[in-house]
Amino acid sequence: MLLVSYTLDGDPVGRLGVQSGDTVIDVAGLASEARADVPGLGAAPASVLDLIKAGPHALATLGRLLTLPVPQTAQHSLAEVTLETPLRPGKIIGVGLNYTEHVAESARTLDTDKELPQRPVLFSKPATAVTGPGKPILHNADLTSQLDWECELAVVIGKTAKSVRPEDALRYVFGYSIINDISARDQRRSGQWFYSKGQDSYAPFGPAIRTAEDIADPHDLDLSLRVNGEVKQKGNTRHMLFRIPDLIADISAGVTLEPGDVIATGSPAGVGASFTPQQFLTPGDVVEATIESLGTLRNPVVDAR
DSSP states (O other): OEEEEEEETTOOSOEEEEEETTEEEEHHHHHHHHTTTSTTOOOOOSSHHHHHHHOHHHHHHHHHHTTSOOOGGGEEEGGGEEEEOSOOOSOEEEEESOBHHHHHHHHHHSOOOSSOOSSOEEEEEOGGGEEOTTOOEEEOTTTOSOEEOOEEEEEEEOSOBSSOOGGGGGGGEEEEEEEEOOEEGGGOBTTBOHHHHOSTTOEEEEEEEEEGGGOSOTTSOEEEEEETTEEEEEEEGGGBSSOHHHHHHHHHTTSOBOTTOEEEOOOOSOOGGGSSSOOOBOTTOEEEEEETTTEEEEEEEEEOO
16 A cells, blocks of 8 residues: 555645555545445544554555545546655654665765674654655755765654564564655764754655555665666665664664654665765756655755755
């Protein structure tokens, strides 16, 4: 199931939708029409986050609703809606240096350790960094001349996770999405990455969330990133150093993960800082991050001054 948040006809209030090909099914409209066929059906979740918090029963109910005929009033073409950020995470936990080739290129160009990390390298992005599909990445030349990209698989947490064992960890995953870990390379401060990676618009997220049962193996997904149509990154999640169960176990040992939280699982090689000469984003660029089964997250870069 591919879940989206969307707006329609200028209405600022986001709606919960299910994307099927080029059609978006309005969940509230579908539920309203189906009440006669599904006794005891309660109010439909108003958002992706509401659906996550409502638990597995709500997701199963939505699955049953989707087996019913969908009335025309609950269908919209993808072209007529505006996709928004699927949800605003309570917290985003990023994982640095989680692909072998990226460790090597970072050591060469960003002065990080050339040795493979023995434990996940973690950092955070604030919720204010999140921006949606099609929304601008802000380039403020007063703050950076080294704005960089990183296409990453986003893991969306489905239920409260504390001290989770690796063998149980995937049970806590609601679904998967795309996050572009934008970084101002020249704003790292004494080795700390928060300001470099946490500025407004530095976490493009979306365009949808694919529920976990649709992904047979999250460690076998192709990733790629293009800038102005030119491929910059190309990899596969099988090359993660620390896989998703280990990341959830490591993080939840000391930090409680809550429904709707996001883990950005790291970037493959091909960031802008790795090129010779180095390549960075400037106003007018268009960045497209693509992950197999999840779609393409497209964002323009605009001058923020």
